[in-house]
Amino acid sequence: MSLDQPPLDTSPPVADEVRKTTCYMCACRCGINVHLRDGKVKYIEGNRDHPVNRGVLCAKGSAGIMSVHAPSRLRKPLKRTGPRGSGQFEEIEWDEALEIAVSWLKPLHETAPEKLAFFTGRDQSQSFTGWWAQAFGTPNYAAHGGFCSVNMAAAGIYTMGGSFWEFGQPDWERTKLFMLFGVAEDHDSNPIKMGIGRLKARGAKIIAVNPIRSGYNAVADEWVGITPGTDGLFILSLIHVLMKAGKIDxxxxxxxxxxxxxxxxxxxxxxxxxxxxxxxxxxxxxxxxxxxxxxxxxxxxxxxxxxxxxxxxxxxxxxxxxxxxTYLDPRYAPEAVAERCGVSPERIRHIAGELAL
Ligand code: SF4
Known part of the structure; x- marks a missing residue:
């Protein structure tokens, strides 16, 4: 009896073309190789040569294929045909959609353009939508970034002199204590995962402040299960303790x-x-x-x-x-904020002590 096995191709080619680009499923912009067959996206993998993710691809990034193939993807403008909230829509052509938009917007543009409040999601052209709103005449416009990465970038610039991800990087090689506040794990952030791995490999301490202990919080050395919405108060109490102790650089x-x-x-x-x-x-x-x-x-x-x-x-x-x-005021003392933050005064002092080391 022969023990020879029939030859098996365990990695059959899935594509006839590979395009290199970046993932847009979150703000990290990981490098990806998009495999296409007959011009259609078949598979997405991380690009090992890309400096942001070195080949790592999160589940959200893998699911990017659905932004092309999902049956629920909008292909045409939708017009509501039933009462608001009924979920009844019909597809219409762009000409009709533009006519409807003009009929709504033109009277406003001619009388009081600032009455238009304009908000966009995570589109790929926020500078253009902002430019459009300015040209229309309304200052009342916002986009996803103003509630997300722009704040992160501003905080990074003011505290570290630079910002995260595509704008810069934390100093993973020299950081001794890494504090994470309210990071959303759905924002899959391969650079953070890789950075946390580097911190843990050389024994740096990680303190995570978040109402839930999942994702990054689960691998942190210390988890602070703070009451939602009180992060700022908690930070001001840390400042109070550090100032009072003279532990300020x-x-x-x-x-x-x-x-x-x-x-x-x-x-x-x-x-x-x-x-x-x-x-x-x-x-x-x-x-x-x-x-x-x-x-x-x-x-x-x-x-x-x-x-x-x-x-x-x-x-x-x-x-x-x-x-x-302001911050030496007793209203920011750990005892004064502990109940609202859901963090004991001893814990606040302990974390301030970690920061002061
Ligand atoms: S972290 Fe995930 S979702 Fe974000 S850019 Fe990278 S692969 Fe895409």
Whole structure:
């Protein structure tokens, strides 16, 4: 009896063409190889040469094929034919859809264009939809990014001097403590998964703050099951504890943030709440060497964090002074926020201590 097995092709070709592009199922833009046969998408795989994902493809990215093939995909404009909420629609041609849109929009455009509030989802052309809204004459437009990655990018720029994913990367190689706030796991984020893997491989600590313990929170060293909507209050309490303990990196604040900038504190002034600036528009700080305002990035200027400047009857305080006045208030003490946040005072102090290490 022969033990020879019949030859089997365990990897038959699924495609006759491979196109390299990026996944648009979330903001990470992982590199993908899209396999096509007869011009139709058959299969999507991660691109091992792409720097963002190195071949990793999440389930959501794999499901990107359905954005082409799903039976529910819209192929034409839909017009509602039944009462609102009834789910009754019929397909119409683009000419008819455009006529309907013009009949709604033209009277507004001619009378009060700002009454149009315009919101788009995660389209691929938010700059164009914004441009369209401006051309129409309404400032009331928004898109998905304003509720998602744009905030993330702004926070990254203000705290790390750069932003996440396609805009930049956390310092995975040197990070000692990584805190995650409210990350949505449906946002599959291969770069975060790979980065967390690198942190865990070299023993860095991960603290995840999220009402649910799934995904990244499940692999974190510490999970803080916070009450939804109280992340900001929790962070302000951490600031309170760190300020009270004097565990603040003052040199960092001076060098990389606007903490020493002078702010107009005269409520009667038209400049109230704004930075004091010189004639070129540069924000000013109080120079410890001269006791006078000077550009924050001027040569030899030593910004003062703790003292303001009074001139012509107007008081200016540093951003740091205003922060200290606000966040050292007992209303941000761990005992005052614990019940609302669902995090004990001891835990808040413990996490502040981790940050201060
Ligand atoms: S993380 Fe997943 S969904 Fe997001 S771009 Fe990468 S493969 Fe696509």
């Amino acid at each position: 003052l040199d960092y604040l001076i060098r990389y943030t606007n903490a020493p900038f002078l702010v107009n504190c005269d409520e009667a002034s038209p400049e109230w709440g704004l930075f004091l600036r010189d004639e070129t528009g540069a924000p000013l700080v109080l120079d410890r060497a001269t006791g006078k305002p000077a550009p924050h990035d001027g040569a030899g200027v030593k910004p003062d964090l703790a003292n303001g400047w009074r001139h012509g009857g107007t008081t200016h305080k540093t951003v740091f002074q205003l922060m200290a006045e």
